[in-house]
Amino acid sequence: MASRGAGLPYRQLVRGSRSTTATWAAQRTISYTSPLRAGEKSGIDKKDGQEEEESSRPRRSFMSSIRERLFKGQSHSEKPAPKPMKPPQIQRQGTLSTDSIFADDPILTEEAEQAEKKTGPSRLEDRLHSNMQMVLDPRPEARKRWERKMITREIRKRGRLTKKEIIMATERESLVKSHWFKTSVKKLGPLARQIAGKNIDEAILQMRLSKKKVAKDVMEHLEFAKNTAIVRYGMGLGKEGDQAPKSNPITVILNDGTKKTITDPTSIYIAEAWVNRGPFDTGHDHRARGKINLLRLPYTGLSVRLKEEKTRIREWKDRETRAKRQRKSMLWVQLPDRPISAQNQYYSW
Numbered sequence: 001m002a003s004r005g006a007g008l009p010y011r012q013l014v015r016g017s018r019s020t021t022a023t024w025a026a027q028r029t030i031s032y033t034s035p036l037r038a039g040e041k042s043g044i045d046k047k048d049g050q051e052e053e054e055s056s057r058p059r060r061s062f063m064s065s066i067r068e069r070l071f072k073g074q075s076h077s078e079k080p081a082p083k084p085m086k087p088p089q090i091q092r093q094g095t096l097s098t099d100s101i102f103a104d105d106p107i108l109t110e111e112a113e114q115a116e117k118k119t120g121p122s123r124l125e126d127r128l129h130s131n132m133q134m135v136l137d138p139r140p141e142a143r144k145r146w147e148r149k150m151i152t153r154e155i156r157k158r159g160r161l162t163k164k165e166i167i168m169a170t171e172r173e174s175l176v177k178s179h180w181f182k183t184s185v186k187k188l189g190p191l192a193r194q195i196a197g198k199n200i201d202e203a204i205l206q207m208r209l210s211k212k213k214v215a216k217d218v219m220e221h222l223e224f225a226k227n228t229a230i231v232r233y234g235m236g237l238g239k240e241g242d243q244a245p246k247s248n249p250i251t252v253i254l255n256d257g258t259k260k261t262i263t264d265p266t267s268i269y270i271a272e273a274w275v276n277r278g279p280f281d282t283g284h285d286h287r288a289r290g291k292i293n294l295l296r297l298p299y300t301g302l303s304v305r306l307k308e309e310k311t312r313i314r315e316w317k318d319r320e321t322r323a324k325r326q327r328k329s330m331l332w333v334q335l336p337d338r339p340i341s342a343q344n345q346y347y348s349w
Contacts, residue, residue: 171314172233173271174306176225180278180299183214188275188300191218196273197254200226200236200306203270221302222270229268229306236268236308252316265310276301 137143161169181188191212195203200222207219229235249263283295 167314171311172229172235172308173311174225174229174233174235176221176228176304176306177276178217178221178302180301181214181217182281182297183300184298185275185277185300187212188214188218188302191215192273192275192302195222195270195304198270200268200270218302222304225304225306226268235306236266238264238266250313252313253319254312254316260312262309262313265308265313267309268306269309269312270304271307271311272303272305274303276303 191207191210191214195206195218198206204219204222204226207215207222226236230237247263247265249261250265251259251261253259278299278301281297281299283297285293285295287293
């Protein structure tokens with residue numbers, strides 16, 4: 001039976017035992033061994049004194065060993081000391097000066113605060129260039145290439161500027177485009193030709209007295225263009241103010257041949273005025289017998305270019321110089337003093 005049980009599995013062994021007269025079957029024994037912790041010994045190796053000491057100690061659970069590892073020898077009842085709290089930082093409003101929040105040290109020192117109390121708040125010009133470096137100089141390599149190119153150009157031209165560069169540096173102009181007016185190009189074009197070449201105040205007066213329906217919109221646009229030129233570009237303010245003595249009046253000849261006397265070279269005039277065709281709106285025209293025609297309602301814009309009178313004076317001088325040079329080139333020059341030869345003594349008739 002023993003040799004048979006050694007070669008057969010457990011179920012077959014039980015099944016075979018049922019067929020025999022024996023009522024006993026082999027069963028698996030279950031045993032339990034308490035887990036050992038690091039540093040502990042088994043019950044066989046312990047001495048009698050150690051057994052008595054361990055029996056008197058309270059039995060520790062698995063969580064207690066984890067707490068010992070976490071708290072590094074501290075007991076469960078002892079809590080870690082609380083960390084000291086940082087003092088709250090005073091929130092200050094940012095400015096564009098050296099005490100900006102983008103600076104390295106946004107909190108001012110005592111000396112800086114005292115200086116700020118004496119001199120007042122920092123000005124806009126006192127802000128640090130390094131704080132705004134990414135905005136003022138986003139591409140330093142490209143800027144260096146451009147500076148190198150400009151220096152090379154100045155050396156080649158010996159520091160001389162072109163006529164276009166001189167005009168852009170000494171004369172001002174302003175280009176202002178209007179919104180879309182609900183009118184056509186055919187109706188707005190004559191008004192644009194009417195105000196072109198006139199002084200800005202005279203053009204506004206012309207539109208105020210005009211009977212055209214769109215003249216009101218043109219007048220408002222001219223007032224807006226005048227204010228934009230004065231505020232943004234400083235046009236029409238004079239060179240030294242109103243108290244400065246005015247220059248002598250200059251009489252110039254315009255392109256159309258008319259004469260004009262200019263008393264203030266800084267006054268604003270309309271150099272150009274043109275019309276821009278805009279989008280079309282859709283309208284409905286109800287006709288007889290239930291018919292509806294679709295209408296294309298046009299929208300048109302007006303653009304004006306404002307300049308100062310000194311530009312007109314410079315253009316007149318340029319025209320006079322060009323005409324004088326042309327007249328000189330067409331002057332008759334006598335023949336050189338030399339004997340006449342190869343001439344026929346008789347007439348050719």
